[in-house]
Amino acid sequence: AVRHYKFEVKYRYGEPDCEEKVVMGINGQFPCPTIRAKAGDTLHIAVTNKLVTEGTVIHWHGIRQYGTPWADGTASISQCAIAPGETFHYRFTVDKAGTYFYHGHYGMQRTAGLYGSLIVDLAKGKKEAFDYDGEFNLLLSDWWHKSSHEQQVALSSIPFRWINEPQSLLINGRGQHNCSLAANAMNTSLPQCKFRGNEECAPQIFHVHPNKTYRIRIASTTSLASLNLAIGNHKLVVVEADGNYVKPFTVDDIDIYSGETYSVLLTTNQDPKKNYWISVGVRGRKPNTPQGLTILNYKTISASIFPTSPPPITPQWDDYNHSKTFTHKIIARKGTRKPPQHYDRRLLLLNTQNLVDGNTKWAINNVSLVLPSTPYLGSIKFNVNGSFGTKSPPNTFSEDHDIYNPPLNPNSNIGSGVYMFQLNQVVDVILQNANVMKGQNSEIHPWHLHGHDFWVLGYGDGKFQQGDERKFNLKNPPLRNTAVIFPYGWTALRFKADNPGVWAFHCHIASHLYMGMGVIFAEGVLNVKRIPREAVACGLLKKVLINKKHN
Ligand SMILES: O=C1O[C@H]([C@@H](O)CO)C(O)=C1O
Numbered sequence: 001a002v003r004h005y006k007f008e009v010k011y012r013y014g015e016p017d018c019e020e021k022v023v024m025g026i027n028g029q030f031p032c033p034t035i036r037a038k039a040g041d042t043l044h045i046a047v048t049n050k051l052v053t054e055g056t057v058i059h060w061h062g063i064r065q066y067g068t069p070w071a072d073g074t075a076s077i078s079q080c081a082i083a084p085g086e087t088f089h090y091r092f093t094v095d096k097a098g099t100y101f102y103h104g105h106y107g108m109q110r111t112a113g114l115y116g117s118l119i120v121d122l123a124k125g126k127k128e129a130f131d132y133d134g135e136f137n138l139l140l141s142d143w144w145h146k147s148s149h150e151q152q153v154a155l156s157s158i159p160f161r162w163i164n165e166p167q168s169l170l171i172n173g174r175g176q177h178n179c180s181l182a183a184n185a186m187n188t189s190l191p192q193c194k195f196r197g198n199e200e201c202a203p204q205i206f207h208v209h210p211n212k213t214y215r216i217r218i219a220s221t222t223s224l225a226s227l228n229l230a231i232g233n234h235k236l237v238v239v240e241a242d243g244n245y246v247k248p249f250t251v252d253d254i255d256i257y258s259g260e261t262y263s264v265l266l267t268t269n270q271d272p273k274k275n276y277w278i279s280v281g282v283r284g285r286k287p288n289t290p291q292g293l294t295i296l297n298y299k300t301i302s303a304s305i306f307p308t309s310p311p312p313i314t315p316q317w318d319d320y321n322h323s324k325t326f327t328h329k330i331i332a333r334k335g336t337r338k339p340p341q342h343y344d345r346r347l348l349l350l351n352t353q354n355l356v357d358g359n360t361k362w363a364i365n366n367v368s369l370v371l372p373s374t375p376y377l378g379s380i381k382f383n384v385n386g387s388f389g390t391k392s393p394p395n396t397f398s399e400d401h402d403i404y405n406p407p408l409n410p411n412s413n414i415g416s417g418v419y420m421f422q423l424n425q426v427v428d429v430i431l432q433n434a435n436v437m438k439g440q441n442s443e444i445h446p447w448h449l450h451g452h453d454f455w456v457l458g459y460g461d462g463k464f465q466q467g468d469e470r471k472f473n474l475k476n477p478p479l480r481n482t483a484v485i486f487p488y489g490w491t492a493l494r495f496k497a498d499n500p501g502v503w504a505f506h507c508h509i510a511s512h513l514y515m516g517m518g519v520i521f522a523e524g525v526l527n528v529k530r531i532p533r534e535a536v537a538c539g540l541l542k543k544v545l546i547n548k549k550h551n
Contacts, residue, residue, distance in 0.1 A: 055081025069501025098243025281314025
């Protein structure tokens with residue numbers, strides 16, 4: 001079936017965490033409307049930009065866009081930003097059931113609130129690999145009191161101004177900044193929140209029946225924060241990650257990085273005379289943000305009876321062993337597509353923090369990404385000269401780079417070059433983490449690939465060595481679209497370059513991408529047919545496409 005949506009992107013006042021701010025929403029809603037479709041459906045989403053003075057695009061995160069690379073919604077990569085007042089028609093199929101989301105992919109518009117859930121159900125007649133009685137969505141995000149515009153200015157100022165930690169964590173767009181839902185149950189200086197219930201920042205409470213199993217679809221669209229989610233007294237069975245089944249495993253809490261999605265099963269087998277906390281806390285960076293909270297309500301009692309015990313304690317932010325233990329449990333469910341046993345091309349990508357002309361940036365193999373004004377998809381397809389860096393970016397980095405210390409020479413270059421793959425090549429990417437520019441520290445980065453799922457072949461501590469590939473899991477590696485690199489560690493990915501188009505591969509932390517932490521992949525672009533001309537008619541292609549006929 002074809003599903004039609006009309007989206008108007010517009011700022012409005014809102015109080016996501018009880019403080020009035022300007023938020024970016026769709027059709028007056030924040031978070032933006034949930035899209036629900038069936039596998040095999042075609043979505044036709046007409047996006048009208050009502051922002052008055054800035055462009056916009058929307059990326060359908062986790063949807064591979066086979067045959068429609070111009071609908072991936074990445075400004076300067078797959079399309080021109082939609083100008084104020086204009087409408088762009090996204091038409092693409094959702095071929096695989098799973099938990100996804102969508103978000104702005106121009107500057108830091110995701111930070112401003114431009115995100116919503118995208119759920120793809122199985123095609124009619126197909127059955128899930130697990131049973132459940134009901135389901136609900138948890139769309140997780142972090143919220144900032146400084147506007148996305150001010151954050152962009154801060155990050156590109158000399159001296160550099162870091163954005164620091166978010167003010168609040170939001171669950172389905174709702175958080176509490178000046179009060180705590182759990183004040184009466186724990187030691188805090190915050191007052192107890194009091195709600196009539198219709199406030200925009202009142203928690204969304206999840207109502208369940210006892211002795212049932214629920215599928216909880218979780219997505220993290222945070223700008224910065226890595227999160228840990230727990231539900232008091234309840235176990236979680238992880239069954240899906242990034243739209244792919246995983247071998248089910250049971251945990252007390254899950255770590256979720258920006259750009260990831262999970263489905264977990266929860267069985268309501270606890271005391272039905274109580275309600276329970278759902279808590280979200282910060283991991284991987286020294287937190288300065290209170291937990292995000294809401295309530296799991298057993299319908300056997302009133303939802304207004306809050307738990308008297310404190311919310312689950314989020315694991316210590318720097319307990320990386322906890323994160324690694326969780327991450328290593330994620331393997332593919334039987335029946336998942338297996339990886340090719342060999343690669344055709346390998347990239348070793350070093351992640352460093354650098355200086356470029358006095359600006360603090362992130363660079364990959366010493367190149368910090370700056371996007372061109374003509375979208376790559378059009379430039380490559382129509383062979384436009386001079387629209388982006390023609391020098392291919394480096395496949396690897398210097399063997400003597402000391403990943404445990406600040407770089408000896410912190411300066412790097414900017415670049416807009418593209419890694420070009422032969423269609424159907426098997427590509428391995430080893431992401432190598434390193435020390436930041438100042439002090440002894442290395443940070444978490446969740447890397448997201450557009451247009452493909454990849455197999456996560458392995459993780460390791462320290463510097464990747466040739467022999468490490470013997471430890472790769474080629475038997476049942478999980479298929480995902482986002483994978484984390486741990487501090488001072490490496491992560492190995494494999495994918496097949498089988499989707500003609502131009503695809504971003506980048507750190508999903510909004511500020512880090514803004515600071516250049518990404519690369520551009522392209523394959524088989526000459527095979528891409530029928531690019532709508534409004535998708536790429538800007539920059540150097542504006543005149544060309546108006547004057548000539550192309551197919
Ligand atoms: O990009 C970043 O900059 C700061 C810090 O390294 C410099 O202020 C930080 O924590 C980041 O993740």
